[in-house]
Structures are given as structure tokens and as C-alpha cells.
Amino acid sequence: GENVEQHPSTLSVQEGDSAVIKCTYSDSASNYFPWYKQELGKGPQLIIDIRSNVGEKKDQRIAVTLNKTAKHFSLHITETQPEDSAVYFCAAKQSDGDQFYFGTGTSLTVIP
């Protein structure tokens, strides 16, 4: 099965700085890579995703990059704000499978 590893487990940044979270995956058949944000006491919420036919996707302050050869993908948050503080999860999925495989999460703290 797929194995998704995520680093770092915790990350603290000053407000306005950038934050980068990295994930690796093991199964080359995975072709869909979403990122979820989970606030305390809530369920994960999709913030951005990328499919294997593109290398980068951006949505305002959030961007995701994908390196299929190296089997890793990263989340980039620029101009961080206190409301970005949450736990972020990466995930991987194959198109012919039903399971999403999640990383272990990164707790991001943005210091005002």
C-alpha cells in the first residue's frame, strides 16, 4: 500500500513569513495529492490539491508543487497570518483506488 511521510511535525513562523511543509509518497501509481487544514475540534478541510499531470498550482497565498520523479510534494504558504495556525495534512490517492492515504500532520503556529 501507499506510505505518505510528512515533515516537519511542528512549525512555528513569524507572521508575514513563509511556511513550507513537505510530503513524500511511495507508490508511483498515486496521482492525486490534496492538502487539508484541520482546526481544533473540526474535521479536515481541503485547501488545495494537485494532480500528477501538473507540477505546480497556486491559489492566492497557497501553492503546491509536485515532483513525480522524486515522489514528493510540498505546500507553500506565503505572507502567513495568525488564522493560518492549524494542523495541515497531505494525502495521496490513486485514480483506480478509493483510499486517501494521509500524512501524520504538521502543526503550524503563526506568531503575531
Add this chain to the structure above:
Amino acid sequence: GAGVSQSPRYKVAKRGQDVALRCDPISGHVSLFWYQQALGQGPEFLTYFQNEAQLDKSGLPSDRFFAERPEGSVSTLKIQRTQQEDSAVYLCASSLAESGNTGELFFGEGSRLTVL
């Protein structure tokens, strides 16, 4: 409602008790997933339904875990003879897409189970 609704939000059970967790997905969503999230960990897959059919139950940790979605909408996750290691948040998610597609997963807020 507009989102995925789960109940109860919190459940405390004595070891050996049976529990039932309910998920009401977004109306019209074909796919329904149950995930288990231990403290400080990512969600771990339990089972998947496409409409009323349980197509994948490979993630259920033991035969004490049972899930159903008899009419293709509301789903119930039942845990029999609960053990302390069952303590976790149980997340339900639904998606408009069928399993072969990569539609967005919409998660509920979860049911936090504590087994004493």
C-alpha cells in the same frame, strides 16, 4: 444541512460496551468514507461506501467494527465490545465522485470516542 453531520460529537464508553456513531453525508453524495484519527496522527482509512454498497472494508481493525449505509445516505459505524485502543476521533467524509475519481472529500467534525 449544508455539510456532513456526525453524532454524537463526544462519546464516553466503558470497556466492553457497544457504541454506534452516525454520519449524515451531504445530500446526493455517492461516496462515503469512515476514518479513524488517533491523537496527533493523520486520519486512517476504515471503510468506503459507494451508495449503499460497502466496496472496501480493508481498514476495519477487527471484526468488532461494523459499518452500514442501508439506503445509500446515512451511515452508522458500530463498535462492539469497545477496548481502550478504540479511543480516537472517528471522521466521516463524503464525496460527490465515485471511487475512481478524485472528487473533494468533505469531512464532518468527527465523533470523539473515549473508552474507559
